[in-house]
Amino acid sequence: MSFITSFCCRSSAVSWLPASLLFVGNIYAGSRALSRLDIPFFFTLQNSSHVVTYFITTALHREKHKTHQLKTISMGLMLLSAVNLPLWDPQVDRSAYLWAVCHLLCAGAYKAFEFHKSSNLSDCEQYCINCLFSVLVLALAAHPTGDLTGALEFPSLYSGVFHCGCGASALLGFLLLLVTVKLKRGLSSEHVGIWIFISKVTAMSLSPLVFTVNINTSSFVCVLMGLVGEALLVFSDRDSQLG
Template sequence: MQCRRHIPGFTFSLVFVLSYFTNKFVLSVLKFTYPTLFQGWQTFIGAVLLLLSGKLGWVEMSFISRSAALSWLPASLLFVGNIYAGSRALSHLDIPFFFTLQNSSYVVTYIISTALHREKQKMHQLKSISMGLMLLAAVNLPLCDPQVDNTAYLWAVCHLLCAGAYKAFQVHKSNNLSDFEQHCINCLFSVLLLALAAHPTGDLTGALEFPSLHSGVFHCGCSASALLGFLLLLVTVKLKRGLSSEHLGIWIFISKVTAMSLSPFLFSVNINTPSLVCVLISLVGEALLVFSNRDSQAG
């Protein structure tokens, strides 16, 4: 009985790890570094599956009004920046480094949320320590990385800024859109914007010369990435509805630790002692953040 309670959490963790590993495989191992096409494909399949699931009644989706969709467009723009920059960064960064930098998005979310409140909020001491640790780890990681790629780190900064701003917008935007409806708008907007950007960025012509374009492994990887992205949405929403934000944070933390721990067995990871320390400091910071959220809710 106790194990059955954790099935949604274990399912989320499994899909989370598989999703990131599949994306990393296509981006780094197969070297399909054309994010307008890769992310456009993922969001196109995500939109199709989501609309089909809504039509069949598998997920709860109501008619999205034009005003609601337009009011959500700033978040959709941040979503596109998030997935595009994240794809660029993940293609060149090891998974432990990617998550270490990504954790700084919590700091961005807090700063924006505080500014939106227009009130001076008293930060919990544990939360301030956790924010400081995650920011410290992210700032020092490029200095410790044995094979630092400045372009990859620049894209990672863009990714964490967009991810942090998106989470802040999602929390504080007052609307009646469900998680599925928000994601549907995000996907449709992403498909349109990324399709328009495919030729100007050179991704379209570059992809036509991609060596593994007709490879079965490449086709399977792209198909799996799109399907796993949709499944990750489903299990995330299920987990959010069934658990408190504290427990959701715990499962996200567990999933990241699992992905970081397993990634050296599947991908080439170049890590030294100083960069490993940065990764561990960031994980400690995220763990403290989860505990601080629990304490603030209890209070």
Template sequence: MQWRRHITGLAFSFVFIVSYFTNKFVLSVLKFTYPTLFQGWQTFIGAVLLLLCGKLGWVEMSRITRSAALSWLPGSFLFVGNIYAGSRALSRIDIPYFFTLQNSSHVVGYIIIKLLYRENTQWLKFSGICLILLSAICLPLCDPQFDYSSYLWAVCHLLSVGSYRVFQVHNKSSNLSDFEQQCINYLFSVFLLALAAHPTGDFMGALEFPSLQSHTFYCGCCASALLGFFLLLATVKLKRGLSLVHLEVWVFMSKVTAMFLSPFIFHMDFNTRSLSCVVISHVGEALLVYSDRDSHL
């Protein structure tokens, strides 16, 4: 029934917003800037919960063959780049600016598809891509709290997100479900981030972290891990219950809501020019969603 679809979408939107706010709180307010440990913890809990749910039959997961796992490893590399660079960027960039830069992953995906698959593009979609690219280029010049290293991590993040999105759609070498793909991502991430924790100095730095004895810190870390897993469940359920275009609509609405609420929760420095970049970027994203809707009619 239609009302059930709306409930699923609202649940997805709620988890999406709270998940980003929780991650932002731990990374920025509590200043836990050790992404190998933070993301390693999230992916470890996600892997445990996903394998447990698969074992109990709560989610549909088949046995993953070695060949299927190996064929998905490039996607897992991109997933690790996505979450690691995303944590680095989100720790110092306000949520509206972060989403504005993240939108540029659509530009990355567009370029890859154009170069590799020669797909035709509607003028409406091309207009949206141009607006997103323009706002991302102008934002560093307008952001009153511009930080070079944070924007560099944001670029790594959007490159990973855009490449992963294309790989997920066009990789036909393995018939893996969404849960199976994410299970490989989780397990590979735990392994890779655990190896990187000591060389990057995150492990030793975390031992001296001032808030290590704080209940707020542990609650925030636990909540972030659980919310990440719930977001996966909500995303897959929404994708299976509705079309991909409807999922894009709910993601867009969730991001807009999160940007509207974030100044009431986190401190932000903004000006008219930076807000204009945010608005232009999401007008461009709205055009992309609308053009995808037309192409599926």
């Protein structure tokens, strides 16, 4: 019996590796983008990952997918805000936006994989596999003789800053996972979405107090448009559950 359980867990872990690869792309591209973008702009672009997830799930399950008008409007607003933001950014950084696009593509594909992939793994087990896989990939890429070191500008494997950053990221990510799991167990998905939305709005509002944020009227409208789109997405998910 223990052999069968071990084999099933091993099989589930192997089947989860594509998601782990997307997780690595998600965290690395997101870190590169966030290091060069203001937090309100980063969240506005990150919201477009919902659009990527929506398109993937619609393409894979077209016959089972029901389109709600409110959800379509929310997707349109989030996509429109993300597309127009680089045009109105007062100090646009092309490299930062390129990394942001890679981040939202990986994040959206990861959500679609997580939602439709039947797995016997718990959230904590999935996160542990993601962390182990990311440490392996990033450590190999950060090695001084690695081919990816120069291409992706990884820091040296022996950099203390690199080690501290990885450790802090893993610790904070695990704590965030525990909070998310606790929220999912104690609250409905609707309320979880509301709390995530509130946390993003709070982070955007407080970011100018900690960092220098260069924003003009046009880019501010793009940020607001993205927030409105995410708010409509939360309400559309609630309506679909009630329906």
